[in-house]
Amino acid sequence: MMQIGLPLETWSDDPPPEKIVGYISVESAKSVFKDEEHSLEGPLDAYYAPKDLRDTVRRDLEGTGFEILAESQLGLSVSAPPQAYEELTGGSVVTKERLQYAEENCIRYVTHVDIVGDKQPAALGVARTKSDSTKIDGVVLEKPRMFNAVFPSPVPPNTSKFHLRVPDDVAFLLHAKPAHQAGQRGKGVLVAMPDSGQYRHPFFTAHGYHLKTPITVVPGTSRSKDPVGHGSGESANIFAVAPECVLQAIRASNDSGDLVGAVAAFLKAKELNPRIITNSWGGDGPFPPAGSPDASDLAFAAEIKDAIAQNILVIFSAGNGQFSVEPQVPGVLAAGGVFVTPSGSLTASNYSSGYKSPWFDGVNVPTVSGLVGMLPRAQYLMLPIPPGCMIDKDESHPDLPDDPTTDGTTGNDGWALFSGTSAAAPQLAGAAAVLIGAKPNLTPPQVIQAMTTTAIDVVTGHCNPRFNSPAGVGPDLATGAGLINVAAALNFVQNNF
Amino acid sequence: MANDYIELFLKWAPGANQADVESWLKQHQLSSAKMIEGLLLSGTKAAIENAFSVSLDNLQPPAELPVPSELKPHVASITLPKPRSYYP
Numbered sequence: 001m002m003q004i005g006l007p008l009e010t011w012s013d014d015p016p017p018e019k020i021v022g023y024i025s026v027e028s029a030k031s032v033f034k035d036e037e038h039s040l041e042g043p044l045d046a047y048y049a050p051k052d053l054r055d056t057v058r059r060d061l062e063g064t065g066f067e068i069l070a071e072s073q074l075g076l077s078v079s080a081p082p083q084a085y086e087e088l089t090g091g092s093v094v095t096k097e098r099l100q101y102a103e104e105n106c107i108r109y110v111t112h113v114d115i116v117g118d119k120q121p122a123a124l125g126v127a128r129t130k131s132d133s134t135k136i137d138g139v140v141l142e143k144p145r146m147f148n149a150v151f152p153s154p155v156p157p158n159t160s161k162f163h164l165r166v167p168d169d170v171a172f173l174l175h176a177k178p179a180h181q182a183g184q185r186g187k188g189v190l191v192a193m194p195d196s197g198q199y200r201h202p203f204f205t206a207h208g209y210h211l212k213t214p215i216t217v218v219p220g221t222s223r224s225k226d227p228v229g230h231g232s233g234e235s236a237n238i239f240a241v242a243p244e245c246v247l248q249a250i251r252a253s254n255d256s257g258d259l260v261g262a263v264a265a266f267l268k269a270k271e272l273n274p275r276i277i278t279n280s281w282g283g284d285g286p287f288p289p290a291g292s293p294d295a296s297d298l299a300f301a302a303e304i305k306d307a308i309a310q311n312i313l314v315i316f317s318a319g320n321g322q323f324s325v326e327p328q329v330p331g332v333l334a335a336g337g338v339f340v341t342p343s344g345s346l347t348a349s350n351y352s353s354g355y356k357s358p359w360f361d362g363v364n365v366p367t368v369s370g371l372v373g374m375l376p377r378a379q380y381l382m383l384p385i386p387p388g389c390m391i392d393k394d395e396s397h398p399d400l401p402d403d404p405t406t407d408g409t410t411g412n413d414g415w416a417l418f419s420g421t422s423a424a425a426p427q428l429a430g431a432a433a434v435l436i437g438a439k440p441n442l443t444p445p446q447v448i449q450a451m452t453t454t455a456i457d458v459v460t461g462h463c464n465p466r467f468n469s470p471a472g473v474g475p476d477l478a479t480g481a482g483l484i485n486v487a488a489a490l491n492f493v494q495n496n497f
Numbered sequence: 498m499a500n501d502y503i504e505l506f507l508k509w510a511p512g513a514n515q516a517d518v519e520s521w522l523k524q525h526q527l528s529s530a531k532m533i534e535g536l537l538l539s540g541t542k543a544a545i546e547n548a549f550s551v552s553l554d555n556l557q558p559p560a561e562l563p564v565p566s567e568l569k570p571h572v573a574s575i576t577l578p579k580p581r582s583y584y585p
């Protein structure tokens with residue numbers, strides 16, 4: 001295990017769970033917790049605890065916050081909050097990351113709970129009580145145990161609806177494969193993504209993608225949860241194009257999934273000084289607008305411009321019919337949508353927004369496009385999400401009266417078909433990571449120039465009916481410069497910068 | 498607070514005493530983060546309604562909140578922004 005150069009055990013960023021399941025061994029003639037008895041030699045009867053002693057221990061535990069889950073002749077299976085274990089042992093409940101074999105023969109860090117303190121044994125998850133009068137000779141916290149089958153599956157399910165898979169279909173259609181074959185995979189480029197959260201789906205683990213511990217900005221929310229599934233799923237688009245980049249997810253959702261901390265998450269992203277911030281969200285307002293952007297729009301626009309001035313490439317989704325200030329801010333890479341049909345032809349996505357900015361001279365939205373589905377629901381990319389999250393449920397049901405079909409997956413399988421310009425933004429982020437990985441001194445305008453100069457022109461279709469801009473020869477308001485071509489953009493930066 | 502978090506934008510008035518404002522915000526259980534033109538304020542709905550003597554339910558964002566008299570020399574505006582959502 002140590003041969004891969006990582007420590008076997010490290011402190012964890014995760015807080016202890018609210019309830020910890022453990023095992024309480026009641027005193028008996030022999031004890032496996034005594035140093036000299038680390039074996040099970042001799043008759044097993046010697047480890048059986050007398051019934052009256054077990055009854056006493058059970059009553060004492062129940063009186064101090066423990067719930068008894070089961071009982072045997074040796075001890076009790078219990079559940080209790082961390083404070084109850086600390087009171088019993090005199091130690092502190094902590095979490096640690098242990099490197100071990102996990103799903104699919106993959107070695108990864110797995111979170112364990114431990115009790116530490118002056119009189120506590122070194123063994124992970126094992127503790128002594130602070131007093132002998134408890135008649136307890138040892139406490140064992142449940143270790144994480146792996147199912148022999150992995151759930152959710154790291155492999156997407158089959159469904160009859162036409163769709164694309166990550167990573168291969170997305171990488172192929174955006175011409176990222178030649179860049180990968182040339183050794184350009186965005187290695188080490190930090191991409192920050194404020195969104196709904198990031199769930200460690202086995203898909204990411206199986207592919208060996210580098211996800212930093214997520215950050216949350218909404219007080220009281222868990223950094224390891226994604227109640228919507230949006231951030232988790234859309235982030236797979238980044239890795240499809242840049243499999244060796246580093247993702248810092250920043251959770252901006254509350255426990256209901258509402259995007260309440262978007263600005264705070266963007267400010268946090270800036271603080272981390274990433275090369276790229278990708279944003280698959282925004283607001284909405286009347287189009288054409290009645291007047292200038294409001295004060296709050298301008299305040300946020302100033303923050304976006306400041307990020308760009310700090311050499312951070314800022315990407316915003318153009319919108320799925322929405323009109324919002326973020327993709328219009330000068331210098332932002334605004335991500336639109338192109339649909340690749342089953343026969344392989346390209347057409348503008350009628351799901352994506354496309355317009356000339358009424359607020360900023362010379363700005364058109366989108367700048368360039370990624371892969372996005374079509375109305376009514378843009379169920380186009382099979383993406384990994386937390387099982388049973390909002391998107392998992394929603395996409396597996398009809399959306400009447402607009403769409404009587406489903407995505408063909410179940411509501412609790414950890415996969416769903418969706419896309420939107422939310423998918424295009426992280427695809428562009430992946431493309432940018434490949435370019436920056438190859439040429440670390442690239443500036444945001446240079447990255448945008450490379451993508452727009454080399455994009456594949458899309459000449460058919462219209463964008464969202466709200467704007468109804470047609471695609472045509474050359475740059476247009478339906479897809480911007482067209483569909484990104486990662487290999488051509490890489491060639492461009494290698495020859496020009 | 499996990500389901501009750503709200504963001505506001507505060508814009509400085511010329512010559513603002515920023516420390517005084519940040520102290521006032523802290524007293525009213527509001528958090529702040531520096532922005533280019535002011536502060537990003539955040540707090541619970543109850544804390545915001547109490548601090549600015551408004552009912553957020555009656556406001557249609559984007560909306561300007563009344564600036565309390567103690568903050569008037571330092572603050573040009575306090576705005577409740579439009580809600581933002583995902584674009585899937």
